[in-house]
Amino acid sequence: MGNGDTRVRGIAARAGGWSVRHRWAAVGIWVLFVVLAMGLGSAAGTAELKDSDQLSGETSQAARILEDAGIDEPAGETVLVQAKGEGAKATDSEFRAAVDAVMKAVEGTGKVTDVTSPYDTDTISKDGRSALVQFDMRGEAETAGERVEPVLKAVDEVQKDHDAVRIEEIGSASMLKTFDDAFGDDFQQAEYSAVPVALGILLVAFGALVAALVPVALAITAIMATMGLMGLVSHLQPMDDASSSVMLLVGLAVGVDYCLFYLRREREERMAGRDGETALRIAAATSGRAIIVSGVTVCVAMAGMLFTGLATFKAMGLASLMVVAVAMVGSVTVLPALLSLLGERVEKGRIPFLHPDKRRKGNGSTGNGHSGNGHSVNNESRFWTSVLRVVLARPAISLVVATGALLAIAAPALGMKTQNLTLDQEFGDSLPIVATYERVNEAFPGGSEPAEVVVKADDINSAEVKSALADFRERAVSSGASRGPVEVKVHDAQNLALVYVPLVGGSDLDKAEKSLETIRDEVRPATLGKVDGVEAPVTGQVAGSKDFNDQLVSAVAPVFAFVVVFAFLLMLLSFRSLTIAITSIVLNLLSVGAAYGILVGVFQHGWGASLVGAEGVGAIITWLPLFLFVILFGLSMDYHVFVVSRIREARQRGLTTRDAIQHGVVTTAGVITSAAVIMVAVFAIFGTLSMQSMKQMGVGLAAAVLIDATIIRGVLLPAVMALLGERNWYFPKWLHRLPDLTHDESPESAGVMSSPPQPPAVEGEKVGV
Structure with a gap:
């Protein structure tokens, strides 16, 4: 703006300003919120997902019939x-x-x-x-x-x-x-080890114990508060263990990231010679705003899971959404108060050999948040400075090479095969019980996991129903769907009968599903379907897998559309640029596609599978592609919003687009690298687990974040923006009526000098577009 307007328009700036002025109140309110959330959640208890909630289609119908009848199958x-x-x-x-x-x-x-x-x-x-x-x-x-x-x-x-x-x-x-004996402790230890791993990386990144502890403390308190809120919300949307685990992963990732972004900007301004209050005001107006834009976008992405119609996904989406919202609010409210209270003490516990003290004692800032010679940031980002020099010198070639590489990585995803993993795929030969499972299925195809027909009638012992049951047993075998024996267990008091049908195909899910279709589409209509008033949904392991897959496939289009459209709108309103909104979506989709390609290459085709212990899996677990799309699309926005915000900030202060790109990428390289290393390390922990579903999730998330923080943000984004030049800021007149969510801070109100900043020096770089 630069017009002398001293109003503080941004929500983050206002929240940060209030927090600094009322430091103890802000900290006290946050502590009270966390304690109250945990206390109320503990008092309310957590409503767990029931079988009838988790299942879909006929399997859900069968579970409801059994629950209504009060029959708990042993x-x-x-x-x-x-x-x-x-x-x-x-x-x-x-x-x-x-x-x-x-x-x-x-x-x-x-x-x-x-x-x-x-x-x-x-x-x-x-x-x-x-x-x-x-x-x-x-x-x-x-x-x-x-x-x-x-x-x-x-x-x-x-x-x-x-x-x-x-x-x-x-x-x-x-x-x-x-499984509990073999992997229960394994999974729990992976969750617990995530926190010390994140702390260790932060210690290296900041070189000071207190500075490293602040992001972890914020993330942990956000997770604790969300656990309490999950207990309250579970009475509207029941929760399960999977939602808690995903919440912990996402909460740790975004909680640490948001705090890291804020804290690094505040320290950067202090190194430039600014006083503590001014540094916090700048951090609130810049990084604070980026955190809100990112947080809202991530919440929208997580909300996509609510459209699957599957209770497990809805629980995971709601839990993730809540922890992101709590971490976002904590980052822009209590964090400035903590940093204000700590002041220079945030540097306590320094480890000299990690980071020499580079703070300047004078006030020789250039107005851009860096020391006058630009070396403090440049020294931290030498690698990315070198990369950026090449990218900006040859943006077209960089774009073609990087895009070609990512498309090649993503190519295997076109042949992705998804299925619910069988016991031997999930655990391999690591457990003796897997061999037993195979022997039972070989001797009795489908015997270890038979289809179950829940027959409900007005009078289960009537002659017509008994005749239909007898016909069903006979036709199930004569149709070739089962080799028998077909067992019938009658519950007279509830007018129910449970029919157990071993399916031909056994552990071969493709063949077993064909047998299931024969039972559902041919045998049942010709027998039980002819009796008025009889319900006979077919459930069981194979039926549950098929119904789940069918529901998931039908949910892909609406979830995809919801996440992409709303993310696009948020980016459009937050940056007032049609070009940036479009490129954001395209780059994120490219990142997700590359992650899919790596998953298929490793777990389906076995390329390098021995390195992660994934030999012979041959498929991707059904729920993972949609889950990864939602999670990765949300988390990718963290980096994208942060980099683009810094580029836009420099552009608004008078730099050319190319200089703004150079400034934004180089000055954010250190914090994004630290954030990415934390995410990759935490996700990689889950990639070491023995369960292939958890291993696939960990490898997929870690690979995607690594690609996103390097090739996407370090090469593709600057190359695309350099080629577009001033078109990056294209915003058609007919869109001007849309709400303005930019909330640009005036330089004076943020405490920033109005003179335009100088970009970090890059030797041999041409200036201009």
């Missing part, structure tokens, strides 16, 4: 008894003795019910060499893993006494216990 367990010797059969006396011993042993634990013999239920394999002893765990299915240990030990003891046969237990309870 955790089912199976013991595989398999002959080892040549020619041995399930009819042999020794084999029968082993089956009897298993049944007696599991009943003797007092932890099980409804133990059935394979000779009574005809659960003997076609080759006659394998049999299944089946039973249910007593108590709630969700906690069965905590009670299955005595049963597993009893089965192991029987195995020791019967060497001629293989005896192995598998089921929902035993798998839950196995």
